[in-house]
Amino acid sequence: MDKLIEKIIEKQNPTVAGFDPKLAYVPEFIKAECFSKYGNTFEGAAAALFEFNKRLIDALCDIVPAVKPQAAYYEMYGWQGVKALYHTIDYAKSKGMYVITDGKRGDIGATMEAYAAAHLGTTEVEGAKLEAFGADALTVNGYLGTDCIRPLLGICKEKNKDIFVLAKTSNPSSGELQDKKIGDKTVYEVMGEMCEGWGAETIGRHGYSAVGAVVGATYPEMLRELREKLPHTFFLVPGYGAQGGGAEDAKFAFDKNGLGAIVNSSRGIMCAWTKQDGKTEQNFAEAAREEAIRMKEDLQSVLSNQ
């Protein structure tokens, strides 16, 4: 996790910008240009998504260390949308950002090797090793157990990549399974402990392994509990902003050095212009930057008081 942690330290900002670009979030002037060029098609939609993302990346890349494109919002625009995901990842990396593909993938051994190659590694084609998507990290669903994680660990070690395994998700019904008790531990705690185990051989300079966990800001008590119990597990924290979590909630994800977590904001940043006085959609990138600065300061204020 060193690569991510060092970008966070450099920018003094533990924020990841979630890129979940529903077409409805994309400003009309971008859509108009793309649809006039490609028609009302997935090609047009994909071009609009990429243009939107590109301008956001340009506005954010010197202050925000990481982006997290959510695969679902690209898949819904067909393979053309998935092509826009590829270009988004590629562009963000070219601007020095750390990229987390939020795919929540999880499957058995041989199939997980394919996902690992797809999202973090390379695929061999007639001797050539080609990068399919080439993110720095992937979110993973560990319901299938170690078989699902092992293929990823090899690539994490070899290529300096990371994964984030779902432990306690930010949504209202996450407790239906995750909060249930297995003996005296909850399911999310069991999953968290498995993350510590899976990561044990990949602990880096800053004390965190390549196996992180997803823990929602909407459950601050559970964040606090897991931060104590999982000292080598870096947290990806969704739920800040639109989902209701604030900096006071997210602060429990951090260690005493103010590290150990990165907090996601998606709609809060992408749609910032709709919440700021005097802004129009023409100012969406500038508004996103202002919101990212506000969020950075919001997080810094609670961290410096810890």
Next chain:
Amino acid sequence: MDKLIEKIIEKQNPTVAGFDPKLAYVPEFIKAECFSKYGNTFEGAAAALFEFNKRLIDALCDIVPAVKPQAAYYEMYGWQGVKALYHTIDYAKSKGMYVITDGKRGDIGATMEAYAAAHLGTTEVEGAKLEAFGADALTVNGYLGTDCIRPLLGICKEKNKDIFVLAKTSNPSSGELQDKKIGDKTVYEVMGEMCEGWGAETIGRHGYSAVGAVVGATYPEMLRELREKLPHTFFLVPGYGAQGGGAEDAKFAFDKNGLGAIVNSSRGIMCAWTKQDGKTEQNFAEAAREEAIRMKEDLQSVLSNQ
């Protein structure tokens, strides 16, 4: 689930052919043609995958009711591979087959709506409703609870689609979480009961709901237990053949009418020519058909003895 069940009855065959086309499984003569046309690129690989799948579909479509492409094996060839997934689904449907996209997707509400639109529904682009992938069913990971399932139920009802939620997977480490006890029930049992609940309003003519479950043939006792406890939940059964399960194991997935489940074979069918005397890769499609007939007879023999 009626559409699938009626195709199974019509073909008298509860088999789904898994399309997990590693490039290594694709015959050399297909690859040579595609790589000479497109170079050693993802375009070439994707063309080879689609040509392989197309010939398999032609050889199987009159005897096998369904195909299950595994998304990972397409994603590993980039957006070009994902385009081949789209064409595979489209071609299989044009030949009357029921298509299950094996993506094991799972996310929170708004994002799950995007996955539901992507894989089962339609996406609106400037008023036009376009199909991104358009499968008949999607495999789903329910770790996030009802928030993850609800967006799918609407599309299942409206468009006569189905989902299969992971309950007890076929892999060796599936028990690490799934077999753990929550009170007096296992995690997979809790997940199975949630499937019954989620499906309650979508029970069709044959007594099964739109919410099926994935239960591996490699755990026959658990198959038997779940078949009894989940009378309205149709099972997708992986693990037959290459993973070690046989018809004697898979039979516990079926109800007293010989319905209630569909058994998957991937490598067993795709790579059948490597196991049959006198076959070369030139005969891969013919060998796949012979293996599908053998598997059908294998399953029928245990079902007629129940």
